[in-house]
Amino acid sequence: MPSEIIGIGLAVLDHLMVVPEFPSQEGVVNSTQYQIQGGGMVATALVAAHRLGASTEFWGRVGDDENGHIILKELKSNGVSTSQMQVVSNGKTGVCFVMVKATNGERAFVVHSQKNLFVDLKSLNLERIKKAKVLLIDATWHEAAQQAAHFARSHGIPVVADIHDPSQPSLELLGLTDYAIIPRQLADVLSTKGDYTSALHNLKSRNVKVPIVTLGHQGCTYLYQDKVFRHPAFQVQAVDTTGAGDCFHGAFCFSLTRGLAVPHAVTFASAVAALVCTKLGGRSGIPTYEETINFMRGQGAKA
Ligand SMILES: Nc1ncnc2c1ncn2[C@@H]1O[C@H](COP(=O)(O)OP(=O)(O)O)[C@@H](O)[C@H]1O
Numbered sequence: 599m600p601s602e603i604i605g606i607g608l609a610v611l612d613h614l615m616v617v618p619e620f621p622s623q624e625g626v627v628n629s630t631q632y633q634i635q636g637g638g639m640v641a642t643a644l645v646a647a648h649r650l651g652a653s654t655e656f657w658g659r660v661g662d663d664e665n666g667h668i669i670l671k672e673l674k675s676n677g678v679s680t681s682q683m684q685v686v687s688n689g690k691t692g693v694c695f696v697m698v699k700a701t702n703g704e705r706a707f708v709v710h711s712q713k714n715l716f717v718d719l720k721s722l723n724l725e726r727i728k729k730a731k732v733l734l735i736d737a738t739w740h741e742a743a744q745q746a747a748h749f750a751r752s753h754g755i756p757v758v759a760d761i762h763d764p765s766q767p768s769l770e771l772l773g774l775t776d777y778a779i780i781p782r783q784l785a786d787v788l789s790t791k792g793d794y795t796s797a798l799h800n801l802k803s804r805n806v807k808v809p810i811v812t813l814g815h816q817g818c819t820y821l822y823q824d825k826v827f828r829h830p831a832f833q834v835q836a837v838d839t840t841g842a843g844d845c846f847h848g849a850f851c852f853s854l855t856r857g858l859a860v861p862h863a864v865t866f867a868s869a870v871a872a873l874v875c876t877k878l879g880g881r882s883g884i885p886t887y888e889e890t891i892n893f894m895r896g897q898g899a900k901a
């Protein structure tokens with residue numbers, strides 16, 4: 599039985615270290631906390647959507663190495679179906695070293711990219727997408743994402759995308775996306791007038807139905823029914839903002855499966871993302887649906 603949300607994209611292993619300050623050039627800092635947690639945009643989004651109550655399945659790739667098997671086990675234990683996942687022999691799983699600033703939860707990444715994860719696209723079981731409610735993609739396996747997004751669109755399944763870079767393949771994916779939720783770094787590149795509104799309009803002109811730009815602790819801005827909206831971030835004591843965007847995507851996908859209108863989905867996703875920031879790593883702070891609703895009510899938001 600296909601899941602409500604199908605995700606194609608990145609799974610890595612995050613090595614998180616909390617530091618008082620980022621080290622200066624060639625400097626040394628002592629970390630006060632160290633943790634290993636599964637990460638990656640789509641993989642973490644699916645963990646979030648599942649914790650909220652949706653069935654999810656991950657179509658990404660890992661290597662047949664120790665890290666790959668840790669990722670696989672963690673996804674399973676978080677309820678994400680791995681039946682369509684690709685474990686590639688001789689492939690190398692990606693690893694991410696995350697430095698988290700203790701004072702405000704800001705983070706810096708060192709990425710060791712996955713290698714040799716060759717998979718024949720014919721192995722993608724596209725027919726499953728017909729029965730899903732949402733397809734979530736990032737641009738890390740763009741050939742697969744492109745095929746799946748084409749298929750989803752031609753069958754009326756909404757496509758949500760997490761795109762970070764302005765490369766040609768990534769921009770092509772935006773052209774197949776209904777809900778593009780992008781970070782400020784890409785919005786800065788797409789902006790034609792140095793503001794987020796022109797970035798939103800640029801996305802719209804690329805065929806995106808609803809463009810959303812997330813702005814970290816400043817919340818997000820989006821274009822919906824020809825109007826630009828701004829949604830502030832919920833106020834929390836941020837310990838680590840790793841995974842905030844990923845979980846925003848996951849919660850947004852969950853909201854779509856439950857038929858929420860975009861403004862309500864944005865509020866819900868912002869609440870989930872804020873709660874994620876209250877714990878170390880992208881996954882340990884992911885709330886349940888009830889916890890999110892209680893938090894929203896406590897903050898005076900309409901839940
Ligand atoms: N310090 C924070 N406090 C509360 N919410 C936050 C904070 N940082 C991020 N968020 C929420 O998470 C969303 C995504 O964060 P952002 O940093 O823009 O994405 P990414 O993690 O992809 O870089 C924001 O729109 C906001 O709702």
Ligand SMILES: [Mg+2]
Nearest residue numbers: 639781843844
């Ligand atoms: Mg992100």
